[in-house]
Amino acid sequence: MINxxxxxxxxENDLPYFWQxxxxxxxxxxxxxxPDVRFVVFDTETTGFDYEEDRILSIGAVxxxxxxxxxxxxxxxxxxxxxxxxxxVKIHGIIQNERxxxxxxxxxxxxxxxxxxxxVLVAHHAGFDIKMVNKALIRNGLPxxxxxxxxxxxxxxxxxILTNLIDQHKEYTLDEIAEAYNIETTxxxxxxxxxxxxxIAFMKLLNKLKSxxxxxxxxxxGKY
Numbered sequence: 001m002i003n004x005x006x007x008x009x010x011x012e013n014d015l016p017y018f019w020q021x022x023x024x025x026x027x028x029x030x031x032x033x034x035p036d037v038r039f040v041v042f043d044t045e046t047t048g049f050d051y052e053e054d055r056i057l058s059i060g061a062v063x064x065x066x067x068x069x070x071x072x073x074x075x076x077x078x079x080x081x082x083x084x085x086x087x088x089v090k091i092h093g094i095i096q097n098e099r100x101x102x103x104x105x106x107x108x109x110x111x112x113x114x115x116x117x118x119x120v121l122v123a124h125h126a127g128f129d130i131k132m133v134n135k136a137l138i139r140n141g142l143p144x145x146x147x148x149x150x151x152x153x154x155x156x157x158x159x160x161i162l163t164n165l166i167d168q169h170k171e172y173t174l175d176e177i178a179e180a181y182n183i184e185t186t187x188x189x190x191x192x193x194x195x196x197x198x199x200i201a202f203m204k205l206l207n208k209l210k211s212x213x214x215x216x217x218x219x220x221x222g223k224y
Contacts, residue, residue: 012143018110019142025117026146030216034206037216039064039150040119041202042075043194044129047083051131055081056105059112059133060192062199064122067206069199075115076192077108106140109133116147120220124174124198126151148220152177152198155205158224177201 012023031037042061048054061075080102103111112133123129126149134144156177157170178185178197181204187193209224218224 015142018113022113022117023146028118030118030120030148032215032217034214034216034219035065035067037065038117038119039122039202040075040116041122041195041199042116042129043123043191043198044132045189045191046132047081049128051135053083054132055079055083056108056132056136057081058100058191059108060190060195061112061115062192062195063119064199064202067203069196069203071196074192074195075112077111078102079105079108081105105136109136109140109142119147120150121145121147122150122152122198122202124152124177124194124201125171126153150202150219152201152205154222155209156180156201158222159205159208174198174201 012020015023040061041064042059044056045058045060046054046056056079058076058078063070063073078100121130130145130149137144152174153172156172174194174197175185175188177183178201181201183197183200185197188197209219211224214224
């Protein structure tokens with residue numbers, strides 16, 4: 001059953017408490033210094049790539065803060081979905097009768113919003129993951145995510161531009177970045193595994209983009 005809390009002209013006070021709590025976190029400004037920012041690096045595994053028809057099967061995330069990956073503060077949920085695509089099982093290995101404990105899409109969204117709060121979200125080819133989460137939020141009668149977002153594929157391309165080693169039209173995969181930075185990919189194609197790989201890549205990219213002018217505002221605006 002889909003909950004219809006949100007309407008275009010509806011005030012946030014009319015939305016459920018977990019959304020109000022998430023929304024209220026944005027009253028706090030992001031730190032000016034990049035190391036002080038709470039980044040949440042995340043990934044989704046889905047039934048496919050159709051934003052309208054496909055569904056999220058799992059979300060994995062890890063926190064990056066103070067120049068380190070906080071492995072103990074990780075996030076992982078598996079969603080109970082009716083939609084099933086045997087072709088994508090070959091990639092992520094999540095099947096309908098898997099041993100993982102599964103929760104409803106709405107409960108997964110509640111947990112995810114509570115985890116991320118006003119953090120800067122980071123993902124590889126972030127547009128896909130963000131849109132899938134936003135579609136899930138809309139299905140459950142909620143507004144879209146409010147977070148700032150960074151894309152490691154864009155950051156990586158920027159570092160290549162800085163060294164004149166760039167193919168302007170190439171879309172770099174997570175595997176290519178992992179190979180370039182000698183990152184182990186043992187847990188590839190699980191949401192939590194890909195989030196961790198992306199987090200390592202993100203840390204390396206931040207080091208390469210480091211400059212006197214690199215503050216939070218410039219980073220989010222792409223001014224490296």
